[in-house]
Amino acid sequence: MDVGVNLAVKDGENFNDTVALARQSGLRVTQAFDTLGIASGRIDAEMLPSLRRLPGIIVEEDRAVGTFEA
Amino acid sequence: MVKGTEGQQSPATPSQSPGDAASDPATGAQASAQASIDGLTGRYLVLLEPDKTREAERALKGSASITMDHVQAGDDTPIGARSIDEGRGLVFPALGVAVVHPSREQFSSFSSAVARSEDMIEMEPERFIYAIGQFDPAYLRGFRDAVNHLYDKFTEADERLGVIGGAAFANTDQLSWGLLATRVNSSGETGRGVRIAVLDTGIDLTHPDFQGRAVLAKSFVTDETYDDGNGHGTHCAGVACGPKQPRSLPRFGVAHDAELLVGKVLANSGRGTDSSILAGIQWALSEGAQVISMSLGGAVLASQNYSRVFQQVGERAIQQGTLIIAAAGNDSNRTRGKLEAVSHPANCPAIMAVGAVDRDLRIAPFSNAGINVNGGKVDIVAPGVDIVSTWPGTQQYKSIDGTSMATPHVAGIAALYAQRYPNLRGDALWARLLQQAQPLSAPARDVGAGLVQAPQ
Numbered sequence: 001m002d003v004g005v006n007l008a009v010k011d012g013e014n015f016n017d018t019v020a021l022a023r024q025s026g027l028r029v030t031q032a033f034d035t036l037g038i039a040s041g042r043i044d045a046e047m048l049p050s051l052r053r054l055p056g057i058i059v060e061e062d063r064a065v066g067t068f069e070a
Numbered sequence: 071m072v073k074g075t076e077g078q079q080s081p082a083t084p085s086q087s088p089g090d091a092a093s094d095p096a097t098g099a100q101a102s103a104q105a106s107i108d109g110l111t112g113r114y115l116v117l118l119e120p121d122k123t124r125e126a127e128r129a130l131k132g133s134a135s136i137t138m139d140h141v142q143a144g145d146d147t148p149i150g151a152r153s154i155d156e157g158r159g160l161v162f163p164a165l166g167v168a169v170v171h172p173s174r175e176q177f178s179s180f181s182s183a184v185a186r187s188e189d190m191i192e193m194e195p196e197r198f199i200y201a202i203g204q205f206d207p208a209y210l211r212g213f214r215d216a217v218n219h220l221y222d223k224f225t226e227a228d229e230r231l232g233v234i235g236g237a238a239f240a241n242t243d244q245l246s247w248g249l250l251a252t253r254v255n256s257s258g259e260t261g262r263g264v265r266i267a268v269l270d271t272g273i274d275l276t277h278p279d280f281q282g283r284a285v286l287a288k289s290f291v292t293d294e295t296y297d298d299g300n301g302h303g304t305h306c307a308g309v310a311c312g313p314k315q316p317r318s319l320p321r322f323g324v325a326h327d328a329e330l331l332v333g334k335v336l337a338n339s340g341r342g343t344d345s346s347i348l349a350g351i352q353w354a355l356s357e358g359a360q361v362i363s364m365s366l367g368g369a370v371l372a373s374q375n376y377s378r379v380f381q382q383v384g385e386r387a388i389q390q391g392t393l394i395i396a397a398a399g400n401d402s403n404r405t406r407g408k409l410e411a412v413s414h415p416a417n418c419p420a421i422m423a424v425g426a427v428d429r430d431l432r433i434a435p436f437s438n439a440g441i442n443v444n445g446g447k448v449d450i451v452a453p454g455v456d457i458v459s460t461w462p463g464t465q466q467y468k469s470i471d472g473t474s475m476a477t478p479h480v481a482g483i484a485a486l487y488a489q490r491y492p493n494l495r496g497d498a499l500w501a502r503l504l505q506q507a508q509p510l511s512a513p514a515r516d517v518g519a520g521l522v523q524a525p526q
Contacts, residue, residue, distance in 0.1 A: 004343065004345060006344050006345055006348060006379045007379065008378060008379040008382040008383075010382075030345070031345065031348070031349055031352075033348070033349075033352040035352070035355065035356075035386065035390075036348070036351070036352055036355075036382070036383050036386050036387075037382055037386065038348055038352070038379060038382070038383060040344075040345040040348060040349075058378045058379060058382070060344070060377055060378070060379050062343045062344045062345050063343065063344050063368055063414070064341060064342070064343060064368060065336070065341070065342050065343065065344065065347065065366050065367050065368045065414070066336065066340050066341045066342070066366060066367075066368065067270070067271065067300070067302040067336060067340045067365060067366055067472075067474055068365055068366060068367060068397040068399055068400050068413070068472045068473045068474035068477075069302055069340075069400075069470050069471070069472040069474050069475075070400045070426075070434070070436045070454075070470075070471040070472040070473075070474075
């Protein structure tokens with residue numbers, strides 16, 4: 001089962017190199033923002049642990065958000 | 071003393087006479103016996119407009135015969151160790167602050183000069199400071215909360231809600247109560263030249279209040295255009311930068327001359343995902359937005375950590391001079407004693423979290439609180455109950471509640487400050503918003519620095 005993830009490449013890490021490593025770990029990148037150090041994509045849930053283990057990277061599952069009208 | 075009280079003698083009057091000045095061994099400051107009893111030094115701190123040091127000096131010299139000396143960069147002599155003679159002052163150009171020691175005779179003309187001058191923002195008496203160990207903001211917040219709690223007790227105010235006695239606002243023929251409470255009506259700024267990005271459910275550009283207005287809009291929602299099929303985004307855009315003269319209602323928009331960017335990151339259902347928000351933020355930054363308003367988010371548990379992804383985004387945005395402002399969330403039910411934590415992504419320290427107050431400046435029953443030990447405090451509050459603004463379709467206008475409605479008030483006012491002070495961006499803009507907020511008699515946990523106020 002696929003899960004959506006967002007990842008942050010930490011300061012000091014090479015963004016493109018790190019995203020390339022993430023791809024090799026199974027991430028199908030849907031958007032990548034070099035200036036923010038952020039990328040998003042989808043990955044098989046079983047491969048998520050290996051993605052999380054990559055150095056210099058923070059991985060969070062994509063979560064639902066909504067409006068704040070009371 | 072805040073500007074506008076020209077000629078008013080504050081309790082912190084200067085030395086009774088030059089003859090009864092005493093020296094405090096801890097600071098070296100000259101102070102009168104009376105001032106010492108009050109914990110005051112007899113000197114005054116004056117907050118200067120950025121890059122207006124020379125003009126302020128001229129005003130003080132011309133109006134009050136006060137001569138100013140300069141503290142040069144690299145001179146780290148403690149201010150407490152400096153002796154400032156009566157009739158003189160010290161300017162710290164890098165800080166935008168002056169320390170002035172007026173004589174009794176000079177005080178009236180000194181305070182008048184501060185009140186009149188465009189180059190000086192406000193003055194306050196300098197106090198003796200005593201060591202209390204390592205500076206701990208949490209301790210000070212706790213102290214303030216305790217004082218507020220006692221105030222509420224003794225004034226028989228509702229302890230849970232916390233209210234400033236007698237403060238109540240109403241919509242008038244000219245203005246919404248939200249603009250009155252935040253003093254947008256008396257601000258000379260309009261947001262001209264400042265770009266605000268509203269990331270939400272889109273916008274109805276056929277609405278009469280937006281027709282003819284240059285709005286840059288883009289959708290980040292699959293299979294949906296930027297057109298607002300929900301209404302929430304159009305409402306928020308109206309509060310942040312609705313027109314000066316709406317088609318059929320009093321004014322409700324804060325920064326009516328600001329350049330409006332609309333990123334649709336929530337679907338017409340009102341739902342979305344982190345990844346869409348990230349795409350919207352990236353777009354807003356690339357389009358040069360100085361302020362990003364996000365009336366959205368998701369609930370978090372009181373023990374849950376903030377998102378490190380969004381924290382990094384907030385930090386990078388600030389580095390680029392852009393302030394991200396987000397709603398604190400509506401999960402609380404204060405009438406039943408239920409408080410919930412500030413929501414994601416407003417709980418990130420690098421994103422400004424906005425709570426909501428009602429017409430009486432009471433914290434709104436639904437407004438979330440800074441109760442998460444892992445971060446996520448309320449930074450500031452704004453009007454968020456009975457807020458009228460633009461709405462799509464034939465209805466055209468609607469009054470609704472939420473921290474969603476408070477957030478664009480803060481975003482619009484941030485744009486007013488950004489217009490007034492072209493170098494005030496990112497962190498500095500954040501700090502100014504908090505400095506100028508009106509303190510409220512409610513815990514900082516609920517209202518942060520207080521009610522956002524427009525530049526005057």
